[in-house]
Amino acid sequence: MTDPKPLPFHFQFLAGAIAGVSEILCMYPLDVVKTRQQLSLGKNTAGVIGTLGQIIKSEGAPALYRGIIPPIMVEAPKRAIKFAANEQYTILYKNLFGIDKMTQSLSILTGVSAGVTEALVIVPFELVKIRLQDKANKAIYSGTWDALTKIVKQEGIFALYNGVESTIWRHALWNGGYFGVIFSVKSALPKAETKQGQLLINFISGAIGGTVGTIINTPVDVVKTRVQGYKGIGPRKYNWALPSLVTIAREEGMGALYKGFLPKVLRLGPGGGILLVVFEQVSSLIRKHILVEQKQPM
Template sequence: MSDSAQKPLPFGFQFLAGAIAGVSEILVMYPLDVVKTRAQLSTGANTGIITTMSNMVKNEGAASLYRGILPPIMVEAPKRATKFAANEQYTALYKKMFGFEKVTQSLSVMTGVSAGITEAFLIVPFELVKVRMQDKRNLGKYNGTADTFKKIIASEGALALFNGLEATMWRHAVWNGAYFGLIFTVKDNMPKSKDPNQQRITNFAAGTVGGIVATAFNTPFDVVKTRIQGYDGVGVKKYNWTLPALATVAKEEGMASLYRGFLPKVLRLGPGGGILLVVFETVSGFIRKNILKE
């Protein structure tokens, strides 16, 4: 999130900075996403991060830790770019619409929620393909990303690619609202400095705190999104809509099951949120200084 005193970057540069930030984060943190999805799809006892990774490497090979990475890589650039660019654009829009003179926490939450909903429409087909490829029940069923898209459309219809859209909107609205709201609060309460190293520390701290708290809020929505998207058209469809699915999981498996995969998720999106913000602000600063000559 850019400093409130600065004008938003032109959309193309916002997109570029967000894309670089997103791809940087996913390349570093992706194995934790695979472990998270496995945990969320399971209804049995959790085996833990290290045990899950060890078993995957032993039984499926080291490459299994990156299974399904192509769909999120394909969408990661526009996804993260949309996250930051839409947030910047909604900030300008809502400041004008509601008369905000400066960025406040309530404005940050509003823009974050709006950016999250916008982001959800873009990513849902890629999220669905990623979940199907990460699911250990589907080992050998899909031969790469293109084959996964093709088989889903052939057996379930093209609209199946948007299964879980409503849950994805909940997941991203909650995460982005909490993330951008917390970024504002943490940055506002940390020492102000023009030293670039101190600014990076502040950004990393703000992004990490925002990522951790946002993950705590949105994990239940992520669990039901994964369950909804894991259904491949075979048998009875148990999960359809977000709120009823939350109630079903809580009733049948206990409230704690709504936080399946929380540890790998928070380990990814806590530091991952810090990486996102640091890279985004660093690239944005480079663009302002060296390209736009601000």
């Protein structure tokens, strides 16, 4: 049995965009907590709830959504690329290798390829977001446009691509784990007999995929945050991913490579489920209502 025919690219893009925005609106405060913990050079003692409480108490509840404009701006193309590129790479690799049915190895390969593509698009948006989420920058940047213009003016246009290598690592690892695990979990679970059962399978497989992807990519995410947090003042401590991993582990201990892991996995575990459920639901609606109507004779 062959896999379902992929949607046309523009419909894949639309479904991915809707899925991404849905996920970020639900889970963004945990991303702020993750960034704060990853930027901290000391031991994180407050925990997720404690950090959320500290932010609300000292900076107000709106601070939980500080820096959300850049990810909202990029979330549609970012998540759209995640799924649309994954589908397009699936077509490419199936034709290249002469196969018509998905395998776990192919799922991992397409996921890694989509992750690299996604990373190249989002680096400037991620950098601005990290700068805005950093409490130390509250008095420096008043908002998204102010941060963008100051970064370009003070550090140069190419500073917007600081951390591109670690971002590629982060997204390649996460997407490879995410799509690879989704394939395995869906294959292991019994076939759903109802629409509600299919929704549950999609959420479970997406949540497990998001969790595994997070376990795999958190160390390079810590590096990415440190690299993009550098404002061009003083010597650059973190640059390339692998040497930075060694530096962090040597100076702060191996546990520091998983700073921000709990808020990250709390976001991207369920968030991965939300992503897949919304993407599959929107794709199903498009196939049922739009593509069918387009095929009907006038």
